[in-house]
Amino acid sequence: MLHVLLPLKDLVAAKTRLAGILSPSERRGLMQAMAEDVLAVLSSHPAADRLWLVSDDPGAALLAEHFHARHLAERALGCSGLNRVLAAACDRIDAGPGDHIMVLHADLPWLAARDVDAALTRYAAAGGLLLAPDRNGAGTNLMVFPAASRPSFRFGTDSCERHRQWAREAGVRCTLLQRKGTARDIDHPADIAQLLVATDIGDATRAWLDQPGLRARLTLAIPQAGSIQQGPAKAGTKGGYGA
Numbered sequence: 001m002l003h004v005l006l007p008l009k010d011l012v013a014a015k016t017r018l019a020g021i022l023s024p025s026e027r028r029g030l031m032q033a034m035a036e037d038v039l040a041v042l043s044s045h046p047a048a049d050r051l052w053l054v055s056d057d058p059g060a061a062l063l064a065e066h067f068h069a070r071h072l073a074e075r076a077l078g079c080s081g082l083n084r085v086l087a088a089a090c091d092r093i094d095a096g097p098g099d100h101i102m103v104l105h106a107d108l109p110w111l112a113a114r115d116v117d118a119a120l121t122r123y124a125a126a127g128g129l130l131l132a133p134d135r136n137g138a139g140t141n142l143m144v145f146p147a148a149s150r151p152s153f154r155f156g157t158d159s160c161e162r163h164r165q166w167a168r169e170a171g172v173r174c175t176l177l178q179r180k181g182t183a184r185d186i187d188h189p190a191d192i193a194q195l196l197v198a199t200d201i202g203d204a205t206r207a208w209l210d211q212p213g214l215r216a217r218l219t220l221a222i223p224q225a226g227s228i229q230q231g232p233a234k235a236g237t238k239g240g241y242g243a
Ligand SMILES: Nc1nc2c(ncn2[C@@H]2O[C@H](COP(=O)(O)OP(=O)(O)OP(=O)(O)O)[C@@H](O)[C@H]2O)c(=O)[nH]1
Pocket: 007, 008, 009, 010, 013, 014, 015, 016, 017, 018, 054, 055, 056, 074, 080, 081, 082, 085, 104, 105, 106, 107, 185, 186, 187, 237, 238, 239
């Protein structure tokens, strides 16, 4: 059985690195839209046997219900910080020894069923720990592992290398998956510039972008918009992810 864990920060605190170009309610709306798109892909994917939304957001229970996911409240786990919360969630979901766990982020508006297929095919062939890095190869946007061999979560700065380091230390084979759908997360204004010209993103994120006046305002506000920056996004300040 495959358990899929989607952590979602309280939406009022989401996407702080976009605070220079988006109002608090816009950031909330964007994060909610991206989460809906990722949940839509997962909830209709035949391999995702059990979908878990791990979140303390006040709307999380309803969101989970809408997408036939189970809701795991962070406060019920007795810890905080993404790394500790994910570890506690993995313990809480009652995965069997032969089960597998996928953890992925909710800010992946390009994610499609074929990306999930690719991740699972690669994982089925290689076993161990599968990691899908972000576009810079620095962050980890998706991971798959056996429930019986849970990695030490090291989200935060350079998490991809730190997850690889865990695998080396544990003697676990580690495979990297590079795909647009898993690599393109939304953290910085330059990522929004790519979103503005995208034709292949999820419906909810596209609807969010299509709010009256928003595209025009963002095109003016983001230096890269108009001359699309395909390269790495600038580094920014990340929140606390816990140990
Ligand atoms: N449940 C839970 N999810 C988290 C937490 N921190 C981050 N996440 C989720 O993990 C994923 C990756 O987080 P980030 O890309 O850093 O998103 P963010 O924290 O909204 O962005 P910034 O505020 O700009 O750092 C997203 O799905 C977040 O909602 C946390 O403490 N608890």
